[in-house]
Structure formats: structure tokens, C-alpha cells
Amino acid sequence: MRARLWILFGVVFPAAGVPAGGEFPPPPDAYVEVIAPSITSRGVTMSIRRIEVKAGIEEVLSFYRDLWRGTAKETQMPPWRMIGQIDDGLYHNVQLQTRGDVTWGFLSTSNLPAQVRKNKPQPVLNRFFPMMNGSTVIDDQLHEDPGKTGRVIILVNDFSVKSNHNFYRRHFQSKGWKIIMDEQTAPRGRAYAIHASLGSKSVSMTIAQQDGQTAIVANEVQRGLLE
Numbered sequence: 001m002r003a004r005l006w007i008l009f010g011v012v013f014p015a016a017g018v019p020a021g022g023e024f025p026p027p028p029d030a031y032v033e034v035i036a037p038s039i040t041s042r043g044v045t046m047s048i049r050r051i052e053v054k055a056g057i058e059e060v061l062s063f064y065r066d067l068w069r070g071t072a073k074e075t076q077m078p079p080w081r082m083i084g085q086i087d088d089g090l091y092h093n094v095q096l097q098t099r100g101d102v103t104w105g106f107l108s109t110s111n112l113p114a115q116v117r118k119n120k121p122q123p124v125l126n127r128f129f130p131m132m133n134g135s136t137v138i139d140d141q142l143h144e145d146p147g148k149t150g151r152v153i154i155l156v157n158d159f160s161v162k163s164n165h166n167f168y169r170r171h172f173q174s175k176g177w178k179i180i181m182d183e184q185t186a187p188r189g190r191a192y193a194i195h196a197s198l199g200s201k202s203v204s205m206t207i208a209q210q211d212g213q214t215a216i217v218a219n220e221v222q223r224g225l226l227e
Contacts, residue, residue: 010142027059051105055103073085092112168207178198
């Protein structure tokens with residue numbers, strides 16, 4: 001692993017500098033929380049922020065249409081609406097949905113366009129990871145180090161922290177994993193940490209309450225045969 005590390009919800013990530021120019025503005029009066037300051041995988045660096053604002057989704061989209069006038073691209077993947085822009089080798093992306101009168105979602109910046117030009121595309125991941133129905137994967141990154149391969153998954157859902165904790169504990173036990181650590185890490189069941197292993201594989205994960213949702217951050221490690 002690299003010498004410097006970021007820690008998010010107690011899970012270790014490889015660190016790297018946020019791409020130059022990576023900070024694009026949130027909509028006015030938005031609550032902003034840093035989810036991942038910087039994650040690097042195979043040359044692709046990404047930063048992720050979560051936003052929440054008391055405004056309609058069209059109002060937020062209009063803010064970015066005006067900001068990126070003539071260069072923005074929009075897509076829909078229900079329940080998500082997305083708008084993005086490529087600027088100087090960086091891809092800025094806004095991913096939104098609504099909850100009542102609140103619009104919430106994620107702002108991300110990556111250097112993927114520059115890496116594609118260098119013929120280093122980010123791998124497409126189709127690997128299974130257990131999750132409760134209705135969960136949304138925010139990020140799924142691979143990183144390789146001598147003797148081991150790591151994978152970091154960030155996902156959110158609307159189930160309680162305790163329901164997610166019970167789901168993952170039952171899953172690992174039913175699949176024969178050894179539960180090495182299972183602890184409540186915040187008062188009144190607002191967060192849990194689990195560490196489990198099966199042969200050369202291990203997973204460390206945190207399950208935490210975050211603005212009315214539950215966020216799960218998992219770090220899978222597959223060790224080589226010689227390690």
C-alpha cells in the first residue's frame with residue numbers, strides 16, 4: 001500500500017492528490033459532505049462529495065446547465081438524473097434524486113478522459129458484492145499492490161443501520177466466513193464495523209447513519225498465494 005492513506009468511515013483508502021481543477025461548485029445553499037477526498041485506481045483518480053439542498057431537481061439541474069452552458073451532457077438512470085461535463089481532461093459529474101422537497105446526490109470529479117486518451121481505461125466491474133435490495137452503488141474501485149488485490153465499494157440505501165448490520169453478519173456467517181471483529185462504533189447503534197475473512201480473502205466494512213440514509217463502505221482484499 002502507498003505510504004500515505006486516507007481514512008473514510010474507518011476504512012483505509014490509497015491516497016492521491018485530487019485532480020487539479022477538481023473542485024466544481026455545489027448548488028447555492030447546499031449542504032456538502034466529503035465522501036471520498038481522493039481514490040486512485042489504475043491511474044484513474046476520483047473525488048466524491050455528497051450534497052443535499054432544499055430545492056427542486058430541475059432547479060439544481062438548471063444551475064449546472066448555466067454553469068456548463070453548451071458543454072453539459074445529461075442522462076437518466078431512474079431514480080437518478082445526471083449531468084456532466086468534460087473540461088481539460090477531467091470529467092465532472094452530478095448525480096441527483098429527490099426525497100420530499102429535498103434534492104440530494106453526489107458530485108464527482110475524475111481524470112478518466114485523460115486516462116482514456118492514454119489508453120488506460122478504467123476497468124468495468126461486474127463482480128458480485130452482497131447488498132440489500134434498493135441499494136445504490138456510489139463507487140466501485142480496484143487497486144493492485146504487490147501480493148494482493150483490493151477493492152473498495154461505497155453504497156447507500158434507505159434501510160436502518162441495524163438492518164444492514166444484521167444482513168451482512170448473516171451473509172458472512174452463512175457463506176462460512178470467520179467474523180474476526182463485529183463492534184458498535186457509535187452510540188445508539190448509529191454505526192458498526194465488521195471484519196471477516198475466508199481463506200486468502202478478507203473484508204473490512206463500516207455501516208453508518210448518514211443524513212437519513214445508511215452508508216456502507218467495504219474494503220475487500222484478495223491476497224496472493226505467496227503472501
